[in-house]
Amino acid sequence: MSVSSFNRRWAAVILEALTRHGVRHICIAPGSRSTPLTLAAAENRAFIHHTHFDERGLGHLALGLAKASNAPVAVIVTSGTAVANLYPALIEAGLTGEKLVLLTADRPPELIDCGANQAIRQPGIFASHPSDTLSLPRPTRDIPARWLVSTVDNALSALRAGALHINCPFAEPLYGEMDDADLDWQQALGDWWRSDKPWLKTPVELSSPKQRDWFFWRQKRGVVVAGRMSAAEGKLAAEWAQTLGWPLIGDVLSQTGQPLPCADLWLGNAKATTELQEAQIVIQLGASLTGKRLLQWQASCTPEEYWLVDTQEGRLDPAHHRGRRLISNVANWLEQHPAEKRAPWATAIPGLSHQAWQLTAERSEAFGEAQLAHHIRRYLPEQGQLFVGNSLVVRLIDALSRLPAGYPVFSNRGASGIDGLISTAAGVQRANARPTLAIVGDLSALYDLNALALLRQTSAPFVLMVVNNNGGQIFSLLPTPQSERERFYLMPQNVQFEHAAAMFSLRYQRPESWAELETALNAAWSKPRTTLIEVVVNDSDGAQMLQNLLAQVSHL
Known part of the structure; x- marks a missing residue:
């Protein structure tokens, strides 16, 4: 029996089972131990393939794809720390409900805890954060294909939200030509290969009944x-x-x-x-x-x-x-x-809301972070979508703006981390090919700088707007100690992003007025390409304006 060939057949059953549960997008990182999964995915024409060299970004790319497609998305990574890098995206999916299927290649049991290279304890690595985990055995003819396909089907049928972690150990050799020695094992599934239905159907529906009162x-x-x-x-x-x-x-x-x-x-x-x-x-x-x-x-x-x-x-x-x-x-x-x-019962609130809006509008002429948040509606692309990062800007947009009803807005507001924001936005855009405006802070952009590689080719205009207030100015809204705020909280990096854009061959603009911003955006929306627009603002002006407006509105 050819080990490499049977590994491929085993992996092909897993990948084909995924297609029967609505998986169309699959995200793949480079690796050797994951070769059976990667080649099986490459051969399966039902998949749209995405690749990235950074597993942490790859997980968030899958998260964005799942957000916008409202369908499960699969991820393939090799063994070792590559698996651990999926943790942040897995956690976020568990909190916000996107479905991810994480296929992690692993060393076989005899190579664990014995000093073998790139071998770590992967079963249970994500603790309680996945919705379910499935630790498969090493591929062997002694286990029928119907066990493998029904096991995967059962796990996928139960996945209502969050991530399913399927750990897949493979023994060497991993490379070699396919042979016919184990074709009968695979063909034991008969006409399942020509259908589009799961081998095992396990309908799971959970919904609250109509409230009779x-x-x-x-x-x-x-x-x-x-x-x-x-x-x-x-x-x-x-x-x-x-x-x-x-x-x-x-x-x-x-x-x-x-x-x-x-x-x-x-x-x-x-x-x-x-x-x-x-x-x-x-x-x-x-x-x-x-x-x-x-x-x-x-x-x-x-x-x-x-x-x-x-x-x-x-x-x-x-x-x-x-x-x-x-x-x-x-x-x-x-x-x-x-x-x-029925007639509205609240009478004071509409007036207070109108006054708050007017006060905000009166202070929104200067070119700054809070003003950008207030005006953001006018910069949204037609028939497009908005992705908002987890920095001061999301709070400013929430407090000072008014987005159009029914206009798609995405964000990672489960764990609210700054890891993988650009990657997630890239996934959102790839899923639906809409013109996309993504807004993140400078530290968020630095944290996920590798993801600029994902933006080199886009099917629709993509604008990554980096609001550079030189650090984590959101901490200016918190009672952080003034004497230690800059060094231990804000952490100003004193960087600009022109060279980062150039490194990944992206267009770059740095407007310094509303007119220049509008010119930059008009050019950006004209072609299916990525433009990085850096908006450099005074450090604490955005937080200060929000605090001032809060004080004013509280005394109306």
């Missing part, structure tokens, strides 16, 4: 909190809340159009929070909230019931309200629970 609650004073949801759901949620006459507090990722903009400002006003105390029910559509004042109000509000609707299982309410945890697609839930036309 909804007709009673919809007549009460309610508040809608809109968290992360799809663009289509965001529009539906906004219309639903408007019909009910309930105030809607929209997160930057809600895509509701934020009918009451600047919520993170007006929620700091006592008149607003006093009026919100009159709410008898709060319904949160989608998890993962960004604004600090929104999170503070969410933690302190005491309605009669708090309902949280999201596709993910588990407790998603850090304030542990009394109420209902409803597992459902937001659009389906809204259809099951129609709104009844």
Whole structure:
């Protein structure tokens, strides 16, 4: 028996099983031990192949693909620390619900814990973070192909959200021509190879039933909190809340159009929070909230019931309200629970929101970070999408901007790390080929600089906007000790990104005015290529403007 040939046949069964569960995108890093998986993936025409030399970025590329395609995405890496580099993306997927299938090649058992090169203990390496783990045995004819395919099918059928880790040990030799010695083992699956259905179907559906007392609650004073949801759901949620006459507090990722903009400002006003105390029910559509004042109000509000609707299982309410945890697609839930036309009950909040917006607009002429956040709507590409990084800019956009209803917005707001943001944005763009504006801070860009390699070829215009405030200025919003803030928190790097763009053959612009920014963007949206636009701003101006506006709005 040719070991290399049988390894390939074993891997081919695994990869073909993935296609039966909707996996189309597969992300591959270079490696020797993963050769059986890589070659099996390369031969399978059902896959769209993506490659990257950096496994940490590769995991986030897959995460972005899964976000935008709403389908599971597979990743292939070799053994050793290559596996560990997938951890950040796996954690994020577990918190935000994207489906990843991580195929990690491994040394066979006899090479573990004996000093063999590149051999680490990989089973269980991700602890409790994957949704499920599957540690396969070394490929052998003694195990029938139907065991392998049904085992993979069973694990994939149970994957509702997060990552499935499949650890795949392979013995050497890993290279060699295919032979026919083990063809009968593979062909024992018969006409399964010519079908498009799983070998083992295990339907798993989990959804909360219609709330029979909804007709009673919809007549009460309610508040809608809109968290992360799809663009289509965001529009539906906004219309639903408007019909009910309930105030809607929209997160930057809600895509509701934020009918009451600047919520993170007006929620700091006592008149607003006093009026919100009159709410008898709060319904949160989608998890993962960004604004600090929104999170503070969410933690302190005491309605009669708090309902949280999201596709993910588990407790998603850090304030542990009394109420209902409803597992459902937001659009389906809204259809099951129609709104009844009622007059708005909150009278103070709309006025406070309007005043906060006007105050923000009056201070938005200067060329700066907070002003960019306020104006961001005018810079979005038509029929495009926005990816927002996890730095000060996401909070400024959430607090000071008003995004169009139904305009797609993506971010990594699960663990809210700065690792892999450019890679994730690249994956989002590859999944749907839309013109994409991605905004990150300078430290985030430095952290994922390797990902610029992923942007060298794009199927639609891609703008990576790096807001360079020389360090982690988000810490200026926190009570970090002034004497140690710069050295241990802000960590200014005093870098610019022109040479980074040149290293990866990307176009580069550094506008210094609104007119120059508009000129740079107009050129960038004209062709399917990547442009890195660096917006250099004064260090603490963005944080300072937000704090000043908070103080002003609190006294309205």
